[in-house]
Amino acid sequence: MFDKFALLGFGPGGWGLALLQGAGITIAIALATLPFGLALGLAVALCKRADSALLRGFATVYTTIFRGVPELLTLYIIYFGLPILVQQLFALAGSTASFAIPPFLAGMVALGMVLAAFSSEVWVGALNAIHKGQREAAAALGLSNAQAFRLVVLPQLFRVALPGLGNNWMVLLKETSLVSVITLPDIMFITTRANVVTKEPFLFFGAAMAIYLVFSLISAWGVARLETRSNRGFAAFGGTTR
């Protein structure tokens, strides 16, 4: 029994180091996707609230598509489809250069676009939660629309959006397991390979579960900390004052 656990260790024949590297890749892709996805999500949310019907239509179509298509399929389409698209663009310019997209970038783009669709809902909710008076007051103070957004709305937005964004992050963290299918050596990829070599699937997938669980628990704790921190000063007013 115990000699099996040596497979997870760092000794000769142990997969410990590989698993750690895999865990690093998982964290790296999740952290790299987060800012990209959230920023795009905020942009989509602003489009949803725009005056222009064109922008609103675009935002609705965008969220409908990326919330309705399985992440795995999105990943395949980006990974296999984007190079073809770029190649065709190159061909228009008369170049025959072939083009491949690195798995990390493909994963980041695909997961980021899905994250944007889901987080845009959270952003819209948060934007609606910020009282209209805030913007009116900013206008009365002579701030331009852009200034009012940047200096008045944005700083308050984060606090309101945090619980929803925390959920988005947890979902993203788990979704990164899908990038293993486009050969990015994350936890799932490493454990799948370890399984092929050692024929110990229960041990290795169990270890992968444990790693993901630890990441989730740490994230839940971190999000809770952030929420407490961003809500400081609000408790005295009943906690929900806007």
Added chain:
Amino acid sequence: MNWCEYPGYWIGAESLQNYGCRMANGLGITLQLVAYSVSVGFVLALLLAVGRLYGPKWLRVAVSGYTTFFRGTPLLCQLFLVYYGLGQFRLFWQDVGLWWFFREPFSCALLTFTVNTAAYQAEILRGAIQSVPRGQFEGSLALGLHRWATLRLVVMPQAMILALRPLGNELIVMIKSSAVASLVTLFDLMGATRFAFARSFDLSLYLYAALIYLVLVEIVRRVWERFELRLTRHMALR
């Protein structure tokens, strides 16, 4: 020509015509997987939610451990653990006569999806039950209703309405997540499309599959919206 070859024929996509029937079969498997796992998961979730709220201390701890575990790890990982991991103990399963179950990717995927969605639905139901105002419990206590009668006749009908929307979201999430079943050699819609792509190298097949999923999700969303309106038609604000 079979009916499932027509869509490809009509739009003049040869590969869709060739693999249309496989994809239609795949869609059937996806629908079966989702329908069975979400409905069985719902029953399981009801038990879990009640156990989590009203059970003895050990049961509460056990249920919250269960939900944390299944909500904190990726579905893909759970699926691999069940299909490859539990499949490792072949001799044991043969001894207890369950090998037929753990040998098949379909039953493994079904099991995984069921326990996974049960964890998510249990949390939804727990939240919904907890959102029912306290006065409702006290009122039914004052009327002399038994605990179970309170739960069944007073609390649940109100909690279900609150849970309706998140449950619909969970159904949609399961439709999308079921695509990972293709990674344990199951030919669901995603698996059939992967197979077709591997043979034809026609990327547009993925786009057609995306369109099918999209239409499926939109139909479910709209039907659910109708369903929700219908069930809440007695309420003043909606």
